[in-house]
Amino acid sequence: MISRDERPVSAVPRGVIALLAAGLALQIAWQSLQPKPVARAVELGTPPTVASLRVASLGEPVALAQLMTLYLQAFDNQPGVSIPFRNLDYGDVAQWLAAILSLDTVGQYPLLMAAQIYTQVPDTARERLMIEFVHAQFLQDPNRRWRWLAHVTIMAKHRLHDDALALRYARDLARLATAAPNWARQMQIFILEDIGELESAKILLGGLLASGEIKDERELHFLTERLEGMKNDEKQTSSTKSGRSQPPALDTPDP
16 A cells, blocks of 8 residues: 555656666676775784883783783784784784783793794794794793793704704703703703713713702612713713724734
């Protein structure tokens, strides 16, 4: 039933209907010619300053640190696009991790991300940047962050094959991480042994045993045997070298 204010479609002039139909056809044609939307990755960029983050936290810096961690962790998966780690600016990533640690100095997860997540990339430069970041953060709080330096020390030794870097980290562990367990603080001894620096390893291990710091009988027995093994290896090496240095005896004819 049509009210008094309404008119049937047949009452609309044909020119108006034709104009509407043409407009609809043009709109459909225009939309079909437009390129499909392409998802574009947004750059991470540098984080705000720590001072401004503390103001923005409204007295809850740990809560803000957790939100920033979630944002950073999910950043490589943006709507419609997944960003490989190798395409991230690792300088920016390091700044975000440092800012998070500044808000939550007790938190460990940013160090885990640096040591175990962002190092999973086939790019030696990026790996080195992350493990150097871990080392720098260790120096700020050695007794709380020693385990992450121990992790990247092993990584430097066996993945990067950088004995000098691994030894530098291991020495910092022994010197600064006084609350770390013995196995972490003894890493430098075994790295020295592994790279052939037997004399240095023997001196360090002998000093450790003489200090009385080792209380566990099984550990004491193991390290004592290790020291004896080093001494035996050194003797064998010395005898081999001396044997090679002697010229072969010449047979002299009988008079």
